[in-house]
Amino acid sequence: MSFALISEAVTRGIPSSNQRLQRRRVPIAAGSLAALLLAAGVIAQQPPQFDDLARQAAAARDHGDLPQAIALYNQAEQLKPDWTEGWFYLGLLQYSTNAYPAAIDAFNHLLQLQHGAPPALALRGLCEFETAAYDDALRDLEEAVKEGAANQPRNEQIIRYHLAQLLTRASRFQDAQEQYQFFAAAHLDDADLQVGLGLAGLRVPLLSKDTPSSNRPLYQAAGAAGFSLLAGDTQEADTQFRQLFTRFPSAKGLHFFYGFLLFPHSPELAIDQFRAEVSLAPENLEAHAMLAFTLMIDGRYAEAEPEAQHVLAVTPDMELAQLALGRSLAETGDIQHATEVLNAILKRDPDNLEAHMGLATIYTRTGNREEALREHQLCRSLAK
Amino acid sequence: MSTSSAARWQSSASRLLASAAVAALAGFLCAPPADRPALAQSAAAQKQTCATCHVGVATSYSHAPMRHAMDLPGANPVLETHPSLTTQIGQYSYSVQTKDGKSTYSVTDGADTMTLPIRWIFGIHSQTWVLEKDGHLYESYVSYFPRDNGLGITPGDTRITPTNLTEAMGRKISTWETLQCFTCHASGAVSGVKLTLDTLRPGLDCERCHIGSEQHMTDAQHDNFSTLPKSLKKMTSEDVSNFCGQCHRTWDTVMRNHWKGPAFVRFQPYRLESSKCFIGTDPRISCLACHNPHEQLKHDAAFYDAKCLACHSETKPAASAAATMYKACPVAKANCTSCHMPKVELPGGHAPFTDHWIRITHPGDPYPG
Numbered sequence: 001m002s003f004a005l006i007s008e009a010v011t012r013g014i015p016s017s018n019q020r021l022q023r024r025r026v027p028i029a030a031g032s033l034a035a036l037l038l039a040a041g042v043i044a045q046q047p048p049q050f051d052d053l054a055r056q057a058a059a060a061r062d063h064g065d066l067p068q069a070i071a072l073y074n075q076a077e078q079l080k081p082d083w084t085e086g087w088f089y090l091g092l093l094q095y096s097t098n099a100y101p102a103a104i105d106a107f108n109h110l111l112q113l114q115h116g117a118p119p120a121l122a123l124r125g126l127c128e129f130e131t132a133a134y135d136d137a138l139r140d141l142e143e144a145v146k147e148g149a150a151n152q153p154r155n156e157q158i159i160r161y162h163l164a165q166l167l168t169r170a171s172r173f174q175d176a177q178e179q180y181q182f183f184a185a186a187h188l189d190d191a192d193l194q195v196g197l198g199l200a201g202l203r204v205p206l207l208s209k210d211t212p213s214s215n216r217p218l219y220q221a222a223g224a225a226g227f228s229l230l231a232g233d234t235q236e237a238d239t240q241f242r243q244l245f246t247r248f249p250s251a252k253g254l255h256f257f258y259g260f261l262l263f264p265h266s267p268e269l270a271i272d273q274f275r276a277e278v279s280l281a282p283e284n285l286e287a288h289a290m291l292a293f294t295l296m297i298d299g300r301y302a303e304a305e306p307e308a309q310h311v312l313a314v315t316p317d318m319e320l321a322q323l324a325l326g327r328s329l330a331e332t333g334d335i336q337h338a339t340e341v342l343n344a345i346l347k348r349d350p351d352n353l354e355a356h357m358g359l360a361t362i363y364t365r366t367g368n369r370e371e372a373l374r375e376h377q378l379c380r381s382l383a384k
Numbered sequence: 385m386s387t388s389s390a391a392r393w394q395s396s397a398s399r400l401l402a403s404a405a406v407a408a409l410a411g412f413l414c415a416p417p418a419d420r421p422a423l424a425q426s427a428a429a430q431k432q433t434c435a436t437c438h439v440g441v442a443t444s445y446s447h448a449p450m451r452h453a454m455d456l457p458g459a460n461p462v463l464e465t466h467p468s469l470t471t472q473i474g475q476y477s478y479s480v481q482t483k484d485g486k487s488t489y490s491v492t493d494g495a496d497t498m499t500l501p502i503r504w505i506f507g508i509h510s511q512t513w514v515l516e517k518d519g520h521l522y523e524s525y526v527s528y529f530p531r532d533n534g535l536g537i538t539p540g541d542t543r544i545t546p547t548n549l550t551e552a553m554g555r556k557i558s559t560w561e562t563l564q565c566f567t568c569h570a571s572g573a574v575s576g577v578k579l580t581l582d583t584l585r586p587g588l589d590c591e592r593c594h595i596g597s598e599q600h601m602t603d604a605q606h607d608n609f610s611t612l613p614k615s616l617k618k619m620t621s622e623d624v625s626n627f628c629g630q631c632h633r634t635w636d637t638v639m640r641n642h643w644k645g646p647a648f649v650r651f652q653p654y655r656l657e658s659s660k661c662f663i664g665t666d667p668r669i670s671c672l673a674c675h676n677p678h679e680q681l682k683h684d685a686a687f688y689d690a691k692c693l694a695c696h697s698e699t700k701p702a703a704s705a706a707a708t709m710y711k712a713c714p715v716a717k718a719n720c721t722s723c724h725m726p727k728v729e730l731p732g733g734h735a736p737f738t739d740h741w742i743r744i745t746h747p748g749d750p751y752p753g
Contacts, residue, residue, distance in 0.1 A: 364664035
């Protein structure tokens with residue numbers, strides 16, 4: 001099945017809660033798709049009655065008579081339940097008419113016949129989102145993106161928007177921010193997207209539509225500042241964040257959000273923000289862990305160590321703090337303790353690059369040339 | 385006074401004058417930015433600079449590559465000695481013209497022409513120019529390459545096929561990339577997340593590595609020597625790699641970014657640390673064991689032989705009396721780097737680059753890493 005053509009169809013049929021992503025009901029190029037599928041052997045010769053129904057269904061669809069098209073596709077599928085093209089259009093048309101449970105049923109049939117077909121996964125995921133089956137929607141949309149469903153520029157917006165929302169709801173905030181990066185790079189942002197990024201940035205596991213109206217201004221303003229930074233306008237972002245700090249002086253998570261965005265580019269600046277966050281919210285162990293890890297990355301090992309110790313005293317299993325502690329101890333001379341901490345990480349996670357880098361440091365700092373060489377080789381293979 | 389003694393006096397006087405001139409230049413180069421305009425005034429010329437006390441190293445450093453990591457037009461010998469550089473790439477013609485200390489960069493498609501002043505010159509051998517258009521900074525699409533004695537596509541930009549005159553002019557640089565470029569090629573150019581071009585000083589000045597040197601200079605004028613900058617001589621080889629790697633990239637940085645291939649051969653600390661002979665506790669194998677950042681780079685392979693033989697020799701050099709010695713090379717005792725630090729062609733770089741991953745090489749070996 002041609003993904004390009006299918007995704008073209010998907011693009012035309014998928015609605016959105018976003019103004020830019022509005023539904024456009026455009027007749028679908030059924031003829032060319034059918035020809036392609038026929039050429040690919042997907043459509044076999046059918047009994048006349050089936051052929052008639054299929055033709056009539058396509059004609060009804062092309063004329064925008066969606067109820068009639070849906071009825072005809074249903075009839076055709078009763079005659080030939082392994083007709084993949086029929087299930088796809090049946091699902092797509094039902095999705096277009098907001099008949100989400102029926103659409104999910106059609107895509108279920110299609111996915112039983114064509115396991116993992118990205119367009120069907122993406123559409124089923126969007127239907128599941130609308131029926132509030134959020135865990136299923138997240139699973140399907142993630143899989144669809146992994147399989148290339150977002151490779152078509154026009155599909156990408158709607159798929160990534162919903163995926164970002166679902167990732168936030170699932171408390172996978174960093175993954176959600178990566179989805180919003182796409183919109184920032186394309187200089188796409190509006191109120192919904194800003195609220196979405198604000199929620200992810202402030203670590204609030206909610207969908208935008210479920211956000212209490214009283215908190216929307218904070219999330220939207222935080223998201224707007226985040227979009228400025230993700231789009232590369234650092235000065236504007238800095239101004240917006242500083243205004244936010246003044247406007248919402250007791251809001252927790254704002255400094256963490258800014259620090260998290262700064263971290264890949266400037267650990268030094270990120271540290272200032274994480275410090276401000278833990279000052280405002282001393283109970284925020286994630287902020288303490290990020291502070292410890294960032295201090296370690298920035299080579300400020302003596303400062304990283306107590307921060308990591310603070311986190312591990314409460315949550316001994318937090319790996320980020322363990323990595324910060326292990327490397328910091330290695331760099332500040334407590335080789336035995338550092339080795340224990342790093343080896344404990346590797347026992348659970350043998351391919352942890354950062355832990356191996358810590359061990360490499362230990363060996364090179366203690367003059368153990370053979371082990372240093374071995375760890376360096378291991379790191380290079382892990383970093384491929 | 386005899387002719388010969390007069391000649392000697394004249395020679396001594398010339399040397400003194402020359403020394404004074406060099407010291408003044410070094411003082412200017414090492415002066416804090418606020419001092420620079422004042423140097424033109426005789427009263428302000430009395431102000432202290434790093435060179436006031438450290439005249440030798442300041443003089444030497446004034447010629448060092450890092451001091452010229454960035455230059456301004458009018459201060460760069462390449463453009464001064466190549467007043468007209470031209471090339472044709474695809475449908476676009478490029479021209480770099482230098483006159484009266486000013487350089488312009490032009491690109492034309494035959495119908496339209498874009499001409500911009502060269503704002504900053506990055507690089508001391510091969511050089512790339514940073515241009516400004518409509519408030520945005522651009523990396524020039526063509527650079528100067530000494531091996532070609534002319535212009536070619538800037539390394540990394542060969543993947544770009546310009547579709548209009550602006551794209552043909554250069555690649556728009558992202559904010560973060562701009563901050564990184566100016567942090568490592570200039571001094572005083574970055575403050576937090578902001579590019580502070582009004583306080584930019586081209587190249588790396590003393591304070592860039594010797595943090596606290598400006599405070600030390602101020603305090604020293606009041607006989608206070610308690611605020612000395614941290615001594616960098618006491619760093620271990622591992623620490624030196626990490627220090628130099630702030631700009632030349634550390635082993636950690638390369639690993640964390642999963643960088644692979646010959647494009648990263650230019651990151652020497654990472655390559656050196658990959659060497660079998662590297663160990664963080666041995667001062668005989670570190671950036672500073674071979675290179676003095678205050679001096680011009682030595683290009684003579686024989687210069688580095690003593691560095692290799694400090695470890696790989698059948699007899700211990702006096703300086704290595706207490707240190708472990710390693711297997712001596714069975715093939716040669718000279719020009720070690722010519723075999724063990726092979727030159728690698730930097731992709732798109734129009735120049736070979738010395739691979740600092742020291743190793744035994746065999747014909748046909750793939751590039752490691």
